[in-house]
Structure formats: structure tokens, C-alpha cells
Amino acid sequence: MSENCGCYPKCQKCGTGDLVPLSDFSNNAVSIRYKAWACTNKECRFFIVLRGGDVYYGQATAESAR
């Protein structure tokens, strides 16, 4: 359990970036149960979003508008 100093987990996609948690953003002081992880490798741009029990994977491309 001491593989990597309690840092963020490695991105499984590119293997070089780290997955960092994004803080939940709240519009209108509404607290949204929203968690997202994004790869720090900007050439990878992989992200994971946990929302309502569903997991969304993707890359930060034009596909994210939905």
C-alpha cells in the first residue's frame, strides 16, 4: 500500500499522467453529488465522471457536449 506515496492513481489509458479529482462545481449554491477524475496528461485527456451511480468515461473532445 505504499507503492506511490499516497499520490494520485496513474491514468490507466496513457500510463504517464495522473488521475486527479476535480472538485465539484456548484451552480446556484446547489451542492451536486458529482465527482470527476481527469488525466493530467493533456495529450491523453481521459476523464471519468461519476454521476448518480453511473460511470462515464471519455476524453475531453467534442464528444463531451451532451
Ligand SMILES: [Zn+2]
Ligand atoms: Zn491519461
